[in-house]
Amino acid sequence: MLIPFLVVGGLGLVLLVVSLVIGDVLDHFELGDGLISGTALGVGLTVFGAAGALTVSAGLELAWAYVLAALLAVAGYVASVVFVRSLARSSDGVPASAVGLSGVATATITASGGEVSLDGPGELERRLAYADTAIAEGSRVRVIEHSCSRVKVIAEHA
Known part of the structure; x- marks a missing residue:
């Protein structure tokens, strides 16, 4: 049985x-x-x-x-x-916001996607990113929005 x-x-x-x-x-x-x-x-x-x-x-x-x-x-x-x-x-609770962090575009970033490496505490890996205008790989960026695992960035001007 x-x-x-x-x-x-x-x-x-x-x-x-x-x-x-x-x-x-x-x-x-x-x-x-x-x-x-x-x-x-x-x-x-x-x-x-x-x-x-x-x-x-x-x-x-x-x-x-x-x-x-x-x-x-x-x-x-x-x-x-x-x-x-x-x-x-x-668990660590609510993840810290990445808004305001700077970093480098590790791939070309467009409205449909891209990738960044941020210079913040606990930022060991790359994040998916998007932007209103295209940002070339290697450019410095700053996060202006953070939603789940994606960030919206703008180009930083030196």
Whole structure:
């Protein structure tokens, strides 16, 4: 009787993938101050299915397979909730704005895109950039807008 475990585990895997790709689907319901998590529920259901299938395949009685799978699923769920909360607490919060920072165009920048390397604290990588007028590679630029990971820049004149 592997079918129930495979179905539950498969549903858990789908929920887990959806929660990781799209975002936590249960996060919008504000249930239990983060106690109900789509990611953690996906982990729990996947662990239930895998543990149940493995215990039945190992020859344990079906009743013991359900008990062991349920215990491991609860442990997986709790571990996931604790891990996600720990990650949320350790996040840096709102990213600092790049408006006002200067840098260098590492590729030609146009209205449709380009790339810059900024001279600010924590600016180790390049950023996607765009500008109203074309800016040649190697030109000094200044950020005038910051939206997500993209910045709008203008050419700096020496």
